[in-house]
Amino acid sequence: MSMHYDEGKEKFIQAWGTLGSAWGINKAMGQIHALLLISEEALSTEEVMEELQISRGNANMNIRALIDWGIVSKAYKPGERKEYFTTGKDVLELARQVSRERRRREIEPVMRVLEEMQQVEGDTAEVAHFKTVTKDLEGFTKQVDGALDKFIRSDKNWFFQVLMRLMK
Amino acid sequence: MSMHYDEGKEKFIQAWGTLGSAWGINKAMGQIHALLLISEEALSTEEVMEELQISRGNANMNIRALIDWGIVSKAYKPGERKEYFTTGKDVLELARQVSRERRRREIEPVMRVLEEMQQVEGDTAEVAHFKTVTKDLEGFTKQVDGALDKFIRSDKNWFFQVLMRLMK
DNA sequence: TTTAACTTTCAGTAAATATTGAAAGTTAAA
DNA sequence: TTTAACTTTCAATATTTACTGAAAGTTAAA
Numbered sequence: 001m002s003m004h005y006d007e008g009k010e011k012f013i014q015a016w017g018t019l020g021s022a023w024g025i026n027k028a029m030g031q032i033h034a035l036l037l038i039s040e041e042a043l044s045t046e047e048v049m050e051e052l053q054i055s056r057g058n059a060n061m062n063i064r065a066l067i068d069w070g071i072v073s074k075a076y077k078p079g080e081r082k083e084y085f086t087t088g089k090d091v092l093e094l095a096r097q098v099s100r101e102r103r104r105r106e107i108e109p110v111m112r113v114l115e116e117m118q119q120v121e122g123d124t125a126e127v128a129h130f131k132t133v134t135k136d137l138e139g140f141t142k143q144v145d146g147a148l149d150k151f152i153r154s155d156k157n158w159f160f161q162v163l164m165r166l167m168k
Numbered sequence: 169m170s171m172h173y174d175e176g177k178e179k180f181i182q183a184w185g186t187l188g189s190a191w192g193i194n195k196a197m198g199q200i201h202a203l204l205l206i207s208e209e210a211l212s213t214e215e216v217m218e219e220l221q222i223s224r225g226n227a228n229m230n231i232r233a234l235i236d237w238g239i240v241s242k243a244y245k246p247g248e249r250k251e252y253f254t255t256g257k258d259v260l261e262l263a264r265q266v267s268r269e270r271r272r273r274e275i276e277p278v279m280r281v282l283e284e285m286q287q288v289e290g291d292t293a294e295v296a297h298f299k300t301v302t303k304d305l306e307g308f309t310k311q312v313d314g315a316l317d318k319f320i321r322s323d324k325n326w327f328f329q330v331l332m333r334l335m336k
Numbered sequence: 337t338t339t340a341a342c343t344t345t346c347a348g349t350a351a352a353t354a355t356t357g358a359a360a361g362t363t364a365a366a
Numbered sequence: 367t368t369t370a371a372c373t374t375t376c377a378a379t380a381t382t383t384a385c386t387g388a389a390a391g392t393t394a395a396a
Contacts, residue, residue, distance in 0.1 A: 015281040047330035091308040113183040120176035140259040
């Protein structure tokens with residue numbers, strides 16, 4: 001029923017990587033994030049390479065990507081030239097950041113396309129149906145987008161209050 | 169500023185396919201779903217193949233996958249032996265179904281791993297930190313999972329009320 | 337400056353994923 | 367039954383995506 005640290009660590013990193021791929025983030029990116037999450041100290045590229053058995057190029061590119069997503073940041077150690085990396089340990093803040101990015105990268109482009117669809121011309125039933133469906137999608141997407149925006153801007157208390165109320 | 173139906177249709181199918189890949193669903197699956205969404209009539213495998221220019225095997229497999237997800241269903245036309253396929257036009261119901269499946273396929277497995285992590289033994293600071301982080305993730309995941317569950321079981325009114333309240 | 341510690345890039349390769357099409361399987365009607 | 371309309375499977379192939387490692391680029395210290 002118990003488990004050694006190394007085994008647990010391995011399992012967690014694996015699981016986080018898998019979750020990553022299911023969500024369109026790549027595996028290595030998820031694994032690096034997991035590793036930084038459970039590490040109290042900031043890690044260097046070398047250390048990441050070593051722990052995950054991946055190449056320098058791979059480590060570097062995925063660390064960059066995590067920085068782009070705004071969920072990993074650089075840390076310099078006094079007197080050291082090397083770069084180290086950490087990720088915030090606040091899960092809510094992480095969720096917020098991921099929401100922010102996905103909203104920007106995925107929801108917004110699709111919303112723009114859906115809006116455009118109202119410009120389709122023609123008075124056939126086919127066109128009418130097309131516009132109805134895309135308008136519905138647009139309406140729904142807008143609602144979700146608005147809620148997401150609220151979440152992104154909200155503070156901790158607001159979020160947990162909403163969750164609580166939501167679950168009655 | 170206006171647009172022909174065929175152009176709009178093409179754009180929409182493309183966008184829906186792209187959104188699909190960003191969400192771990194494959195492109196063809198997204199495109200087939202888009203096509204069924206905007207089609208009032210149920211379509212046959214042949215028609216899907218023709219419209220999207222994909223092979224029989226591809227069409228068949230992805231239609232199956234959509235059925236597995238519970239978002240496409242078979243429809244038989246009277247006197248016809250061939251199978252036809254449709255998808256519900258209710259966007260909220262679609263969202264609910266997708267949430268249900270993702271919850272089952274992704275959230276649940278990761279939650280089980282996170283729970284397991286409390287079984288890690290050892291009294292070092294490292295282990296303590298590991299448990300803290302994974303416990304936080306577990307707590308957050310549980311909350312979201314609960315809210316999702318509520319959403320999945322809820323009706324239309326509840327959902328829009330929540331969204332409204334949420335957006336103040 | 338030069339050097340050396342470090343980071344980034346990228347062409348080549350490997351791995352994973354999606355797609356094809358023809359053959360095998362199934363089942364309603366003749 | 368047989369036939370033929372239809373659906374499913376799956377080995378081969380193509381496409382996409384990820385990864386490597388060495389070379390090029392950068393920058394602090396000597």
